[in-house]
Amino acid sequence: MDKLRSEIACIFDSRVEITRSDLRKMNYLQNVLKETLRLYPSVPVNSRTALKTTVLPVGGGPDLKSPVFVPRGASVAYSVYSMHRRPDFYGMDAELFRPERWEEHMPLNDDPTNAKWGYLPFNGGPRTCLGMDFGLTEAAYTIVHLIQRFPGIRLPPGEKVELIGVEKQTMTLVVSITEGCKVEVSRDQK
Ligand code: HEM
Numbered sequence: 001m002d003k004l005r006s007e008i009a010c011i012f013d014s015r016v017e018i019t020r021s022d023l024r025k026m027n028y029l030q031n032v033l034k035e036t037l038r039l040y041p042s043v044p045v046n047s048r049t050a051l052k053t054t055v056l057p058v059g060g061g062p063d064l065k066s067p068v069f070v071p072r073g074a075s076v077a078y079s080v081y082s083m084h085r086r087p088d089f090y091g092m093d094a095e096l097f098r099p100e101r102w103e104e105h106m107p108l109n110d111d112p113t114n115a116k117w118g119y120l121p122f123n124g125g126p127r128t129c130l131g132m133d134f135g136l137t138e139a140a141y142t143i144v145h146l147i148q149r150f151p152g153i154r155l156p157p158g159e160k161v162e163l164i165g166v167e168k169q170t171m172t173l174v175v176s177i178t179e180g181c182k183v184e185v186s187r188d189q190k
Pocket of ligand 1: 037041042043046120121122123124126127128129130131132134135136139
């Protein structure tokens with residue numbers, strides 16, 4: 001929160017109007033959004049149906065290195081949620097919320113295929129999300145506006161900090177937090 005507050009102070013000073021170019025300059029905010037969608041991809045599981053019989057090059061056999069046969073009409077489901085928490089992609093602290101990781105070396109980027117397909121909050125390919133830019137802009141705008149309007153945002157007394165991975169989540173087509181996220185907001189700094 002403190003890093004976000006200082007980035008907002010640095011970009012906006014006392015100005016309240018928020019433009020797209022302001023939001024684009026906010027590296028830390030962009031990394032917060034990336035990290036949030038990494039740990040909580042809105043569409044946690046996705047699938048594709050094969051139009052013709054094919055073979056996936058790896059993923060089969062006991063060591064997952066053999067090809068996988070996919071007959072025409074079969075659906076292949078994949079968990080973006082699990083992939084986004086893979087230590088071999090995101091490092092041994094993959095389960096931690098750490099926006100700074102997006103400025104550092106990540107194993108994900110050692111392989112061009114993983115770099116392209118190992119982070120998929122909006123999926124990829126011809127049916128990728130049409131609203132990606134709009135959605136990210138809206139989220140960035142809302143966060144900046146909330147923090148500008150309510151400089152004091154904190155956990156209510158007695159509210160416990162849930163560890164990532166053990167919070168109660170509701171999974172349908174999208175993932176959401178079952179018990180909500182309770183915060184106290186105020187117009188005062190502290
Ligand atoms: C953070 C916000 C959002 C996330 C994480 C998200 C994620 C996704 C994902 C994962 C898909 C499935 C793509 C696939 O299976 O290949 C999708 C599809 C789609 N999204 Fe989003 N979305 C977001 C916001 C929006 C917004 C704001 C709009 C519209 C204004 C939008 C419009 C669409 C449309 C039209 C599709 C279907 C594309 C197609 O099937 O060709 N999305 N989105």
